[in-house]
Amino acid sequence: MRKAARRTQSAVRPPGRPREFDMDTALDRAVRVFRDRGYHATSIGDLTAAMRLATGSVYKAFRDKHAVFLAAFERYTALRQEQTRSAAARGKNGRERLRNVLLSYVAHSRGREGRRGCLVVGSAVELSALDPVVGARVNAQLKTNEAFIAGFIREGQADGSIPGHVAADDTARLMICITQGLRVVGKTRLSLDGDRLVGVAMKLLA
Secondary structure (H helix, E strand, O other): OHHHHHHHHOOOOOOOOOOOOOHHHHHHHHHHHHHHHOOOOOOHHHHHHHHOOOHHHHHHHOOOHHHHHHHHHHHHHHHHHHHHHHHHOOOOOHHHHHHHHHHHHHHHOOHHHHHHOOHHHHHHHHOOOOOHHHHHHHHHHHHHHHHHHHHHHHHHHHHOOOOOOOOHHHHHHHHHHHHHHHHHHHHOOOOOOHHHHHHHHHHHHO
């Protein structure tokens, strides 16, 4: 989390007088607004209300709405990575760890959490083609997630839980398509039979 905290600070103005609010709490509230409304439909007024800050405080801490978004994006991805790694850690081998990762995506694609959507997916659709800064961060995050999954495939091949003929990189790329698709389906309020879907996905490792 220290590394993530340093990344978050990169989108924030240099420190001056000590802030009178908790940055992580404020960013968590901003994340919820951006996930619910998207970037373009979110105004500074929406952010100040959600973050419970005066407009002046927001502008003192950040340059503009774009800077708030970048900091919120970094906060969101850091927390999601922590949640996913925690889920994976409960597995006993590479195959179980990967299955737990997929189940974690299903869980976050259900109910109110699912309807809020994924900030990475939302950013990819709304901003990547027009905003090179956001596009680069989305691309980097997807590559990180893909490498994470490929690592579990290779771990499973080493411990014998995944056949050696499985193409780790290609399969990891397809898994990314599945996980991001889950978040899109969750946003649309369609029902998800998590165990069944994950069972089908795991057949890619047969």
